[in-house]
Amino acid sequence: MKLVGARLLLAVVAVGVVLAAAEGFLRWRSPDSEAFGAAQELPWIRDGADRGDVFTVDPRFGFRPRLGNEVYDEYGTQRNEYGLEKTAGRTRVLFLGDSVTARRTLVEAIAEVYGGERFEYWNAGVESFNTVQEVAFYFEYNAAIEPDHVILTFHLNDYETTPIAFLDGEGRVMVFAPNQPARRIQPWLFEHSRLYRLWLGRVRTRGGDFAAVAKEVHESLRQLRDALREQGVRLTVLVLPIMKRPEKWRPHERYLRGHVLKFLDREGIRHFDLLPPLREAFDRGVPRGDAWHPSAEESEVFAEYLAERGLLREAGVGQ
Numbered sequence: 205m206k207l208v209g210a211r212l213l214l215a216v217v218a219v220g221v222v223l224a225a226a227e228g229f230l231r232w233r234s235p236d237s238e239a240f241g242a243a244q245e246l247p248w249i250r251d252g253a254d255r256g257d258v259f260t261v262d263p264r265f266g267f268r269p270r271l272g273n274e275v276y277d278e279y280g281t282q283r284n285e286y287g288l289e290k291t292a293g294r295t296r297v298l299f300l301g302d303s304v305t306a307r308r309t310l311v312e313a314i315a316e317v318y319g320g321e322r323f324e325y326w327n328a329g330v331e332s333f334n335t336v337q338e339v340a341f342y343f344e345y346n347a348a349i350e351p352d353h354v355i356l357t358f359h360l361n362d363y364e365t366t367p368i369a370f371l372d373g374e375g376r377v378m379v380f381a382p383n384q385p386a387r388r389i390q391p392w393l394f395e396h397s398r399l400y401r402l403w404l405g406r407v408r409t410r411g412g413d414f415a416a417v418a419k420e421v422h423e424s425l426r427q428l429r430d431a432l433r434e435q436g437v438r439l440t441v442l443v444l445p446i447m448k449r450p451e452k453w454r455p456h457e458r459y460l461r462g463h464v465l466k467f468l469d470r471e472g473i474r475h476f477d478l479l480p481p482l483r484e485a486f487d488r489g490v491p492r493g494d495a496w497h498p499s500a501e502e503s504e505v506f507a508e509y510l511a512e513r514g515l516l517r518e519a520g521v522g523q
Contacts, residue, residue: 238398243368243380243405246332250376259377263391264344265337266367267379269330271345280345282306282327288349291324297516298326298346300338301357304444305329309493309500310357313507318516326351332379334364339424343431353438353516356428359496360446360460365417370395385416422467429473440515441468441475445482447495447502481509 249259249267258275262268269276277283281298290296299305306329315325328346330337335358342354366386369379382389384404393400425441432439443464446457461479468475485492485505493499498506 238401243382243394243401246367246379246381249332249379250372261369261371261377265333265340266386267369267377268337268341278345279348280328280341281349282308282329284324284326286324286326290350294322294324295352295516296324296326296349297353297355298328298342298349298351299355299357300342300346301329302333302338302359302362303329303331304359304497305357306331307497309498310442310503310506313500313503314510314515316504317507317511323516329357334367334381335362335421336364336366336424339428340366342428351437353440354428354432355440355442355515356425357442357444358464359444360457360464361496363414363418363421363460363464365420368394383417384413385420388416418463422471425467425473426471429471438517439474441473442510443468443475443477443479444498445477445479447482447493447498449486450479450483476510476513476515478506478509481505484509 258269259267260270269280271280272278275282279288286296299311304310305327308327308329311325311327311329315323326346326349328338328341330341333341335356338356364381365384367379367381368386368389368391369377370391372378380394382394382404389404390400394404429439443461445461446453450458461477465475465477482498482502482505485498485502488505490501490505491499493502
């Protein structure tokens with residue numbers, strides 16, 4: 205019996221030595237940013253000289269902007285001219301989204317069409333946020349401004365789960381978007397073990413689980429819809445296309461667009477598909493942005509299209 209126990213202990217020690225050696229080898233050969241196919245890093249956060257001042261690690265969102273500074277107020281919205289107390293006769297509109305929202309081009313185009321007499325435009329856009337993060341950020345911070353209308357911009361790359369974020373040895377924010385639901389991943393091991401990342405990428409995930417990630421995204425949208433409906437707050441989703449001619453889209457991009465539109469239809473969530481005005485912008489020959497961000501001119505076409513279809517309504521009108 206003692207011999208069996210000794211052999212078992214020896215085997216455990218041997219396995220531990222092999223794992224430690226493998227971990228050491230991967231650390232020697234691989235940078236901190238190597239995810240081995242288990243996730244996709246957002247290197248612009250790591251490489252940005254001032255990102256440590258703008259973003260911070262927060263397990264609830266993976267990462268988020270620092271609040272209470274010159275960029276974001278304590279409610280998680282970009283600084284603006286409005287006070288927290290509502291003005292009679294004005295509808296408070298809150299925009300949620302990623303870089304398209306954060307860079308303000310679309311928000312400003314909509315504000316230009318509708319003007320500032322009857323509406324306030326609050327911007328809670330955050331670079332590289334996805335829908336899961338945006339909804340969590342709303343409930344944690346943005347809801348305090350008590351909007352009358354929430355407009356969420358949904359990009360086709362928003363089918364992502366809560367990212368994993370941590371500080372590397374130099375104090376830089378490292379952010380990884382996993383290709384599995386976050387609840388399936390151990391954040392501490394992902395941060396500290398290259399071997400764990402290799403196992404996730406090569407054995408566990410095998411290309412990811414889109415269905416599970418999409419389920420998380422859809423659950424977040426339902427949660428937002430139900431909470432706003434209970435409070436009498438209007439919700440609208442703007443489905444952003446890839447900013448390329450549709451015939452140049454990849455099959456997966458076409459699939460993602462159809463997938464989110466079917467979901468929104470099925471769930472009764474008010475939404476606008478911005479592919480038709482994108483086609484119009486191409487026909488007009490307006491200056492173009494990049495594949496993910498509309499130019500100011502394209503945003504103006506989007507805003508005109510949305511206004512013609514009654515995007516905004518005054519508080520108490522047609523709620």
